[in-house]
Amino acid sequence: MSHMGSTDVTGLAEALAPGMVVTDPDILGAYRFDRANDPDAGTPLALVRPTTTEDVQTTVRWCAANGVPIITRGAGTSLSGGSTAVDGAVTLSTEKMRNLTIDTATRTAVAQPGLLNAEVKAAAAENGLWYPPDPSSFEICSIGGNVATNAGGLCCVKYGVTTDYVLGLQVVLADGRAVRLGGKQLKDSAGLPLTKLFVGSEGLLGIVTEVTLRLLPPQAPACTVVGSFSSVRAASEAVLAVTAQIRPAMLEFMDSVSINAVEDMLKMGLDRNAGALLVAQSDAPGPAGEAEVAIIEQAFARCGAGEVFATADPVESEAFTQARRAAIPAVERLGALLLEDVGVPLPALPDLIDGVEAIAAANRVLISVIAHAGDGNTHPLIVHDPSDADETARANAAFGQIMDLAISLGGTITGEHGVGRLKKGWLRDQVGDDVMDLTKLIKSALDPAGLLNPGVLL
Incomplete structure (x- = not known):
């Protein structure tokens, strides 16, 4: 067993099943980063892949006794650096816990x-x-x-x-x-x-x-409505026009950069000239669903959609859902991404989207906006070349300004990705000093030695 850093993990390896504790540097290298690709990622002291709660308890007790921090990792898809490895810490991967x-x-x-x-x-x-x-x-x-x-x-x-x-x-x-x-x-x-x-x-x-x-009973078959708009502002106003009347089963937003990136990747015939695309769904059964589809179509048309297309065909519907899901990997082909996850109360959505456009212009960086628009959660994707120091600095400036903008609109720095390591500098601005104090109090009560996921959120 190799000695990584100052702590010898032999005792932990002996307490667990053979092969559960890994110190092979090549394997550890694969567990340094998650999808956020934090350039400051460390190297794990060891990797532990438990299969039972008891294995996790054994690992935690050993780490507590030896003062070794633990980074818990799922599938490594975090977009905010939540499972980035830390030097001298054990990475505990849950990948083999599959019952x-x-x-x-x-x-x-x-x-x-x-x-x-x-x-x-x-x-x-x-x-x-x-x-x-x-x-x-x-x-x-x-x-x-x-x-x-x-x-x-x-x-x-x-x-x-x-x-x-x-x-x-x-x-x-x-x-x-x-x-x-x-x-x-x-x-x-x-x-x-x-x-x-x-x-x-x-x-x-x-x-x-x-x-x-x-779990729920199965979702009813959905009808999909797609609208293409000349501008992101018009599309964001159409979101409000829909949500003022109904709660759709889906209401997704893509701007022209993401539309073209997805079309380059999937070649499915998306309108390359559109300023923005909305993909909505209703899964209400029978006449109620027909009424919802009509409301969506009318709202899109009233807000200036150039083309509105509705389909109940599950294959066509899934194709548009796939297009929206593919947006992040498609835009990633244009360069490295700083991924935002800002959300605002719905009435502020048009101002958020306009503001992001202004931030992109002011910092001279490409920002593609995709969104779970129906609940006000947007994903501005800041494209940059990490080897260009000036552009990277401008991208990072834009990253912070977008979070400041969301906070100023009464919103959040993260709707669903988590604060992780990449956004914690802005958390206090959103929640305030008292909530940060309360957060630290709860953390110290449950983890007084600060061994669990150090560097995240706080």
């Missing part, structure tokens, strides 16, 4: 955190049920990571985010105790709402080893 049971009587899934979102969806569907939360990365992101960041997605405008589906958790605390919170019952007011406290806590308060998820 799943579906209980149709209570309409729940009990999942270990290493399962992918798509796998839980598929297992639910096989049992005639539906797990709604659908981040764009649903095929590659883990349930544990979804819980850690309270992940959202395309359908949350109508169906809510991860926390709305988490009924229970098993969590290993910083001292190695495992606690069970909540359960399979839909209503439970016993004690403090600790289950909710851990959802969205970004690995700072404990390590989630099992999640009990609420």
Whole structure:
């Protein structure tokens, strides 16, 4: 066993199953970064891949006894640096924690955190049920990571985010105790709402080893309405015109940069001349659905859509959903990205989108805006060349200015990706000194030695 840094992990390796603790530098190298590609990523002291809650407890107890920090990692798809490796810290990857049971009587899934979102969806569907939360990365992101960041997605405008589906958790605390919170019952007011406290806590308060998820009956077939607009302002006003009347099952926004990037990648015939595209869906059954589609079509036309197209064909509908999901990887082909995740109350959406356009011009950087527009959550993607120091500095300036803009509009620096390491400099500006004090108080009560996910959020 190699000695990495000053701590020898032999004792940990001996306490766990053979091969569960990895110190091979080539393998550790693959666990340094997540999708945020933080240039300051460290190298893990060791990688631990547990399979049970007991394995996690053993690891946490060893780390606590030796003063070794722990970075908890799911599938490594964090866009805010939440699972970036730290020098001298153990990276605990949940990728081998993959048990799943579906209980149709209570309409729940009990999942270990290493399962992918798509796998839980598929297992639910096989049992005639539906797990709604659908981040764009649903095929590659883990349930544990979804819980850690309270992940959202395309359908949350109508169906809510991860926390709305988490009924229970098993969590290993910083001292190695495992606690069970909540359960399979839909209503439970016993004690403090600790289950909710851990959802969205970004690995700072404990390590989630099992999640009990609420499932729904299957979603009804959806009708998709696509509108193309000459400007992003017109499209953002159309969002307000729709949401003032109904809550669609989906309402997604793409600007011209992302439309063209996706068209380059997928070649599906998107309108390259459009200033913006809106993709909306209604899944209301029968006449109610027809009425919603009519409302969407009329709102789009009233706000100046050049072309409005509706389809009930599931293949066509899925193609447009895929186009929107492909936007981040498509724009990534244009250069390195600084990924924003700012959200505002819906009436402020047009001002946010206009403001981002002004920030792009002022800093002379390309910013592509895509959005879960129906709930006011936008993803401005700042494109830059990391080898160009001046452009990188301008991109970073724009990154901060967009968060400042969202805060000034009464919004948030992160709707669903989490604060992670990349946005923590702006958190105090959003929540204020008292809330930061309260956050630190809770963190120090649950993790007095500060060993869980150091560098995230605080």
